[in-house]
Amino acid sequence: MQDPALFEYVLRLSDDSLILGQRLGEWCGHGPILEEDIALTNISLDLIGQAISLYDFAAELEGAGRNHDQLAYLRFENEYKNVLLVEQPNGDFAMTILRQFFFDAFRLPLYEALMQSPVEQLAAIAAKSVKETRYHLKHTSEWVIRMGDGTDESHQRAQAAIDHLWRYTNELFYEDAHDRTLQAAGLVPKMAAIQTKWTDTVTAVLNEATLAIPTNNWKFEGGREGRHSEHMGYILSDLQYMQRAYPNMEW
């Protein structure tokens, strides 16, 4: 492999998209209202579409003859590098929307920065995905405001979701030697810059929503190193079932 750092970086982006897309797909047929059922599955479809482009690129970088299906479906749990946030259970509607909002507020500035990357394929995927992500963030931020500034019940549920998910948000800005190698070469943005933008977005929306920003800074991480929460195995058993039963099957 020519560039293990870039492969790892692209794989992390892919895994975040795939696992969150899979989680949102669980809402299909279970949305609180029809429009929202459609919205969540649309966002799921965008994320899985982005994951396909990203896995294709990762496979090309790896140069081991694997394709996107093999990367998506035929790895072991500790080989997935998604953040813990995206694998957390859907919970109630507030939990799903807040998880998505925290993710979108991170992905939008990340894609905007990656559009400037000299890695052409990465810049192209970012330019394509940024437009979709803008719609996702618009949708989730509106829901956060509607729930926070809504009824007592919706406010309380939104606040509970924030308080629960907050511990997973810091991992979005995780950096290790791979990231620093790529940053030093000017290929990817520094996470501190993305975190500043994330904090601005989250603060603005939560303030508008009359929701409180947690002061408890207890942090969980491990996903980027392949150490996942107990939920990951259940996701994979669903996600991988067909490929494990019929390896390399195609539709």
Place this chain on the structure above:
Amino acid sequence: MVTAVEIRQFLQEVSDPEIPVLTIIDLGVVQEIYLQDETWTVELTPTYSGCPAMQQIEADILVKLQEKGISNAKVKHILSPAWTTDWISEEGRQKLRLYGIAPPVNEPDKSALFSEPPRVACPKCNSKDTRMVSLFGSTACKAQYQCNQCLEPFDYFKCLK
């Protein structure tokens, strides 16, 4: 010997599987068409990353060209530059309107936060007194609207820039 111009004309007969009133040329997803190493390559830009219609469009292109006696063809997916709704032709916009789908309006505000939904004219009665029901619709490219005047529920082809 067939030419790229002729191939583009043949592709006028391939419609979008989800919005059959539009051809893939109207939609603006076909980019360069060229002959290389005795194979015709048709460049295709996806509308949305996860749009399932893209695979169908690829298959339909190959079938259409086969029908026209061109068997040495392939479809190449390209991401850059990314597709935008600006590439939908004027004719395509007219067709969408007649079909009951409001075509994309020019939205100058690209901010994700705190922006009003775009003002979209009803494709039935042309009133601009409409409301957005949901930002997401029956396909990745559409939002759901309703006209406050004639009460028609309609699809709006979202502006993607």
